[in-house]
Amino acid sequence: MSGNDEYDYLFKIVLIGDSGVGKSNLLSRFTRNEFNLESKSTIGVEFATRSIQVDAKTIKAQIWDTAGQERYRAITSAYYRGAVGALLVYDIAKHPTYENVTRWLKELRDHADSNIVIMLVGNKSDLRHLRAVPTDEAKQFAAENGLFFIETSALDSSNVEQSFQQILTEIYRIVSNKAIESSQDNVQPGSGAQIIVPSVDDHTKNAGGCC
Amino acid sequence: MSLNMRQSAGFWKRTPAHTPSVVAASFGDDGSSSSGSMRDEADSAFDIPRSLSTAMPATAAAAATEKTKKTLLETQTAAAEQQTHSSPADQADRTEEQPSAATADPTETKFAHVLSSANTDLGQLRKLSWKGIPASHRATAWRILMGYAPLSLARRQPTLQRKRKEYMDLRDQTFSRGTSALDAKLWHQITIDVPRTAPDLPLFRNALVQRSLERLLYCWAARHPASGYVQGINDLATPFYHVFLAEHPRDALDSVLDDVEADGFWCLTRLLDSIHDNYTHAQPGIQRALVKMRSLVARIDGRLADHLAGEGVEFLQFAFRWVNCLLVREVTLDCCVRMWDTYLAEEDQGFARFHIYVCAALLLKWSKQLMLMDFAQIMVFLQRPPSLMWDHKDVEVLLAEAYMYKCLYDESPSHYAGDRP
Numbered sequence: 001m002s003g004n005d006e007y008d009y010l011f012k013i014v015l016i017g018d019s020g021v022g023k024s025n026l027l028s029r030f031t032r033n034e035f036n037l038e039s040k041s042t043i044g045v046e047f048a049t050r051s052i053q054v055d056a057k058t059i060k061a062q063i064w065d066t067a068g069q070e071r072y073r074a075i076t077s078a079y080y081r082g083a084v085g086a087l088l089v090y091d092i093a094k095h096p097t098y099e100n101v102t103r104w105l106k107e108l109r110d111h112a113d114s115n116i117v118i119m120l121v122g123n124k125s126d127l128r129h130l131r132a133v134p135t136d137e138a139k140q141f142a143a144e145n146g147l148f149f150i151e152t153s154a155l156d157s158s159n160v161e162q163s164f165q166q167i168l169t170e171i172y173r174i175v176s177n178k179a180i181e182s183s184q185d186n187v188q189p190g191s192g193a194q195i196i197v198p199s200v201d202d203h204t205k206n207a208g209g210c211c
Numbered sequence: 212m213s214l215n216m217r218q219s220a221g222f223w224k225r226t227p228a229h230t231p232s233v234v235a236a237s238f239g240d241d242g243s244s245s246s247g248s249m250r251d252e253a254d255s256a257f258d259i260p261r262s263l264s265t266a267m268p269a270t271a272a273a274a275a276t277e278k279t280k281k282t283l284l285e286t287q288t289a290a291a292e293q294q295t296h297s298s299p300a301d302q303a304d305r306t307e308e309q310p311s312a313a314t315a316d317p318t319e320t321k322f323a324h325v326l327s328s329a330n331t332d333l334g335q336l337r338k339l340s341w342k343g344i345p346a347s348h349r350a351t352a353w354r355i356l357m358g359y360a361p362l363s364l365a366r367r368q369p370t371l372q373r374k375r376k377e378y379m380d381l382r383d384q385t386f387s388r389g390t391s392a393l394d395a396k397l398w399h400q401i402t403i404d405v406p407r408t409a410p411d412l413p414l415f416r417n418a419l420v421q422r423s424l425e426r427l428l429y430c431w432a433a434r435h436p437a438s439g440y441v442q443g444i445n446d447l448a449t450p451f452y453h454v455f456l457a458e459h460p461r462d463a464l465d466s467v468l469d470d471v472e473a474d475g476f477w478c479l480t481r482l483l484d485s486i487h488d489n490y491t492h493a494q495p496g497i498q499r500a501l502v503k504m505r506s507l508v509a510r511i512d513g514r515l516a517d518h519l520a521g522e523g524v525e526f527l528q529f530a531f532r533w534v535n536c537l538l539v540r541e542v543t544l545d546c547c548v549r550m551w552d553t554y555l556a557e558e559d560q561g562f563a564r565f566h567i568y569v570c571a572a573l574l575l576k577w578s579k580q581l582m583l584m585d586f587a588q589i590m591v592f593l594q595r596p597p598s599l600m601w602d603h604k605d606v607e608v609l610l611a612e613a614y615m616y617k618c619l620y621d622e623s624p625s626h627y628a629g630d631r632p
Contacts, residue, residue, distance in 0.1 A: 019442070020403040038410035040540065041442045044531035047590040062587070069400060071441045074493040075531065 007051055007060035011171050012082050013164075014112075016104055017089035018097040019068030022123040025154035026089065027065045030164050035154055042067045044075050052165060054172050061168055073107070080112035084175075085119070085167045090138075092122040092151060093130035098138065105145065117174065119148040119167045126153040322348040331355055331362045340556035343549055343603070350458045350474075353451075356555035357478045371474070378430075378473035385430055393429065401428045401440055408445040412544060414456070415449065419464060423472045424448060431479060438483075438490035443532070446539040447482065450548050451475035486563050489535060497534045500567050501526040504534075507571045507620060515578045522586040529593040533570045537562060541573070541598050546606045553610045564621075568613035573598065576609070 015023040024042050028034040031048040046065045051058050064083070066076035080086075088104050090097040101120065108116060120142045122133060135151060142149035148166060152159040322345055325336050336352060344352045354360035354371070361370050390398060405425050409415040415424075427448060432440035455471040456464070488496035505526045509516035519526075532540060537554075539547050550569070554561030574581075577596070581589055598605070 019400060020407075039407065040410065041404050041407050041445075043443045043535050043540070045528065046594055047528065047587070049587045049591075067442060069442045071439070071490070071492075071494070075527070078527075 005051065005060070006058060008057040009059045009172060009175065011059060011061050011084050011168060013061055013063045013085040013087065013167065014079055014083045015063060015065045015087050015089060016076075016107070017068060017087075017121075018091070018094075018100050018104075021068065021089045021091040021094070021097050022154050023068065023087075023089050024065050026087070026121070026123060026152065026160060026163075027063055029154045029157055029160045031063070033157075035157070041069075044072060045079055050164075052168060054165075054169050057172065059168050059172055061164065077107060077111040080108065080116075083112055083116060084171050085117045086112065087119050087121050087163065087167065088147070089121045089123050090133065091124050092133045092135075092138075093124055093127040095132040098122075098133045101141070115174075117148070117167055117171050118146075119150060119163060121163055122149075122151040124153060124155070125151040125158060126156045316345075319345050319347065322352065326351050326355075327364065329364050331364070333362060337556040337558060340552050342553075343607070344552045346457060349454050349548070349552070353454055353478065353551075353555060354474065357481045359474070359477045359481060374477055375470055375473040378476050379469065382426055382430055382472075385433060386426065394433065397432055397440055398429060400442070401425055401432070401445075404428075404442055404445045409449045409544060412449075414452065417464070419468055420452060423468050424452070427472050427476050427479070430476060431483070434480075435483070435487070438487060441490040441494075441535075443536045444479075444483070444490065446536045448475055448479050449539065449544060450551055451478050453544055454548060482562060485560055494535070496563070497531060498527075500534045500563075500570075501530055504530060504567050504571050504574075507567065507616065508574060510620065511571065511616065512575055512578050515575065515581060518582050519589070522584075522589060524586055524589050529590060530570055530574070533573070534566070537566060538569070538573070538598075541596055542601055542606065543599065546598075546601055546603060549603050549606050550610065565613065565617060568617045568621075569609060572609050572612040572616060575612075 015027055017023055019041065024039055024046065025035050027046070027048050028036065028039075031050045042065055044067055047063070048065070049060060049062050051060045053059070064079045066072070066079060086108055088101060088108075090101055092098075105118070108118065120138060122135070122138050138151075139149050141147075148170065150159055150163045150166065152163050154160055318339070321339055325331055325339060326348055333355070336355060340352055340356060351360070355362065359374070360367050386393075402425060405421050405428070408421075408424060414420060424445065428440055428445060431444075432438075452471060452475055455474050456467070459467045459471075483490070486496055488494075489500075490496075505516070508519075537547075538550065542550065551561075554565060557565045559565075573596070574593075577592070580592070584592060598609075
């Protein structure tokens, strides 16, 4: 029991996607470096945590792994609240799990914060001979929908570390930008109270005025 | 008012000496001829510090690994031995009171008598079963306690034959046009969950058993559209396969599997009938159970309830699975079966109501440790609780504690809450 560990940021992440795509093994690979071929289905939600370093800051990820079956949606969608990131996982060898990605995106739109950072994760990349979802197709879909994209294998651990690292780093950038912007806002006493949280691609655009 | 509750809860915590007498007295009420041995068990069961301090993790882990290596029948035999013969130390304790315990097994004899009488006395069977059913009688006792087999000995076999045939007809009809004619979504969910059902046990890695479980689950789900198949129901079928297969020699699997599947189907149906709203939309049965569990824990151990709330831990987060899967995932299958002996013996909805007390007792067991943990530590601890290393004796302590809480708090929502004069 390592007691009160210090951290600079605490980010809540949810793992979502169809049943059997490997969400729980992605989580156990990232948090405990474990993979279990005989894992059981997740009932409701499961929780794990791990800290990483970004720019000399300690970021603690609080990760909620959710059950994939539709019946659990009422329970699991409550966990989207407060989440700043979502890994939306599909199985590269099972096309229907990729087709359902749009339904999962809708779930996030309905229940999660509108600024949530989403990463599309094609898991089981070790199953090369069974691939049913071409990498380029998924990559393009992700780009069109403003999602980050990566292919992973919880089994041979390729890209697992990178996927979590990338989403946490991205969230960190947004949050630290937001902190700067809000502190700039604070020096102007007369300005309105509303602070617009930049979305992923906002900081590349100009906040140009209209007309 | 809340102060009163706290003090009362503290009173119970501080004076454990009171608890055995409460339980022993309650046990004494229902077991007439066997009250001696019941009390004996209750007393030893309440020797909590000793049983906990002697449970060495290393040996427990080794025993658990050994257990998985054993064949089905060996496991059953071991379980039977565990029930009938205690450790040398315990035997030494008991021989003073029961010198003949080693030669004859009074429990076996009592079960044999009750189950072979022309009309089984259900009350008597319940009383006997509450403290554990010997492996040799478990399948028969479970079928009766489930309300699946009749009390009448003469009608028992014919009824089973009829029900088994009824299931076979239903199954044949369901699968008559092959699996492609099935509800694809439902069938898909079942077929991806069956290989993930008790995968650590060789029995459930057997291909024949897996195909059987698929059929059973599909037949049940197709007949219960209000819930359909919900993940975790697969776990609930495992004790039935375990118990009903143990009646037969292991090499007979091929020839007995249909009967086992049929019995499993009807018993699972009975079981799920009593907790069906755990699996309907938004799972209201589980939500209610969690509310009750939380208020129960708050009344028994207010400090723990406050600590959990203070850390932001909700019962939904850790106890959802406890209710959804009836603790099948939190103890070994062998211990689960022992637990269900008692659930089945509970007169009024063991799986729906008594189970809540068992879950509360389970949580309270680790109160001391939990009080020192933060949110993340609590969650991680409760997701993989130490109960996975338990043996029958630990389970029996838990059941006795749950019984005590039930006696104290069932149907008395304002127990201890009222102002005192």
